Amino acid sequence: MQIYILILSLFFSTGFDCSKPGxxxxxxxxxxxxxxxxxxxxxxxxxxELNTKVRDGEISKKDAIEQIKILIPKIxxxxxxxxxxxxxYKEWVFPLKGYGPSAIGGKNGSGYNASGxxxxxxxxxGGHPAHDIFINDRNQDDxxxxxxxxxxxxxxxxxVVVALEKEWSPDSDLKGGKxxxxxxxxxxxxxxxxxxxxxVVNVGDIVKPGDKIAEVGRTxxxxxxxxxxxxxxxxLMPVKDGVVKPENPYEDLIxxxxxR
Ligand SMILES: [Zn+2]
Numbered sequence: 001m002q003i004y005i006l007i008l009s010l011f012f013s014t015g016f017d018c019s020k021p022g023x024x025x026x027x028x029x030x031x032x033x034x035x036x037x038x039x040x041x042x043x044x045x046x047x048x049e050l051n052t053k054v055r056d057g058e059i060s061k062k063d064a065i066e067q068i069k070i071l072i073p074k075i076x077x078x079x080x081x082x083x084x085x086x087x088x089y090k091e092w093v094f095p096l097k098g099y100g101p102s103a104i105g106g107k108n109g110s111g112y113n114a115s116g117x118x119x120x121x122x123x124x125x126g127g128h129p130a131h132d133i134f135i136n137d138r139n140q141d142d143x144x145x146x147x148x149x150x151x152x153x154x155x156x157x158x159x160v161v162v163a164l165e166k167e168w169s170p171d172s173d174l175k176g177g178k179x180x181x182x183x184x185x186x187x188x189x190x191x192x193x194x195x196x197x198x199x200v201v202n203v204g205d206i207v208k209p210g211d212k213i214a215e216v217g218r219t220x221x222x223x224x225x226x227x228x229x230x231x232x233x234x235x236l237m238p239v240k241d242g243v244v245k246p247e248n249p250y251e252d253l254i255x256x257x258x259x260r
Contacts, residue, residue: 041078041203041204043071043074043075043077043078044075044078044160044161044162044203044204045203045204046071047068047071047075047162047163047181047183048162048163048164048203050064050067050068050071051162051163051181052163054119054120054122055122055123055174055176056122056123057121057122057123057124061118061120064120064242065120065241065242065243066242067242068239068242068243068244069241069242072183072188072239072242075160075162075183075185076185078160078204079159079160079183079185079206080185082206083206084158084159084160084185084206085158085208086158086184086185086186087157087158087186087208087209088186089157089186089187089252089255090255091209091257092156092157092209092252092255092256092257093154093155093156093209093210093256093257093258093259094154094156094253094256094257094258094259095133095153095154095155095156095193095232095234095253095256096133096135096151096152096153096154096216096232097151097152097153097154097212097259097260098144098147098151098152098259098260099133099135099151099258100258101253101254101256101258103133103134103135104131104132104133104134104250104253105131105132105133105134105231106131106132108250109131109248109250109253111128111130111131111132112128112129112130112131112248112250113127113128113129114127114128114129114246114248115127117129117246119237119244119245119246120244123173123174123175123176125175129235129237129246129248130192130194130233130234130235130246131233131234131235131249131250131253132231132232132233132234133231133232133234133253134229134230134231135151135216135230135231135232137229137230140218140226140229140230142197142215142216142217142218142230150197150198150215150216150217151215151216152212152214152215152216153180153193153196153212153213153214153215153216153232154209154210154211154212154213154259155182155191155207155208155209155210155211155213156191156209156234156252156256157182157184157186157187157189157191157209158184158185158186158206158207158208158209159182159183159184159185159191159206159207160182160183160185160204160205160206160207161180161181161182161201161202161203161204161205161206161207161213162181162182162183162190162203163179163180163181163203164178164179164180164181164199164201164202164203165177165178165179165199166178166199168219168220170224172221173221174220174221175194175220175221175222176192176194176195176220176233177194177195177196177217177218177219177220177221177223177224178194178195178196178197178198178199178214178217178219179192179193179194179195179196179199179220180192180193180194180196180199180201180213180214182207182213183239187236187238188238188239188240189236189237189238189239189247190235190236190237190238190239190244191234191235191236191237192233192234192235192236192237193213193214193232193233193234194220194223194232194233194234194235195216195217195218195219195220195223195231195232195233196214196215196216196217196219196232197214197215197216197217197218197219198214198215198217199213199214200212200213200214200215201213201214209257210257210259216230216231216232217230218230220233234249234253235249236248236249236252
């Protein structure tokens with residue numbers, strides 16, 4: 001009887017041990033799968049967190065440059081690993097649906113002024129290294145006076161969504177309001193879209209020219225004020241060796257494909 005029990009328990013313990021490795025492998029496989037997905041998206045999440053630190057003045061310029069240097073090659077890899085396709089500037093799209101270059105503020109692009117601007121100054125930056133592109137919204141309700149609809153913000157380029165802010169309230173001192181940063185591997189630049197009423201993409205999303213990313217709004221410290229007509233604030237910032245420096249995108253806007 002004792003021998004019988006011993007044999008029986010050996011059988012069961014052996015049986016149990018045999019099934020164990022399989023179960024562990026399955027668990028490991030699941031963990032590895034979710035880890036590889038997380039860690040790749042994490043590259044974008046890491047950039048978003050870094051961008052927020054820069055925005056809020058919580059990191060030195062030197063440290064931020066070092067981190068951007070490390071992150072950009074990883075973001076490029078992420079873009080191609082996830083099916084990203086590059087589009088040249090000839091295929092770039094004007095960033096407001098239904099609008100073209102005549103909606104750009106100032107005279108012949110005079111709204112652009114990069115002097116006094118440093119990306120690494122974050123929310124306390126000076127200058128205006130951007131073009132404001134205005135919509136028809138006399139009563140400032142974010143709705144186009146002619147179509148009765150919100151105006152879609154379209155991605156000008158291809159790229160990866162690397163940072164954004166979906167929440168903003170009038171008591172916030174954030175200048176950009178609800179904003180989006182997209183990194184384009186072709187031009188090796190960051191595209192910045194600010195003051196949106198609504199952001200419809202997520203960090204890690206891959207976009208192509210003409211994809212809807214947001215709707216034009218009035219979010220942001222100054223954009224919310226009555227003296228400011230409703231507009232998209234748009235910037236192009238090439239990234240070289242971790243340094244983010246604006247470039248005037250006026251010619252690109254003039255030559256961009258208009259989507260009616
Ligand atoms: Zn602006």
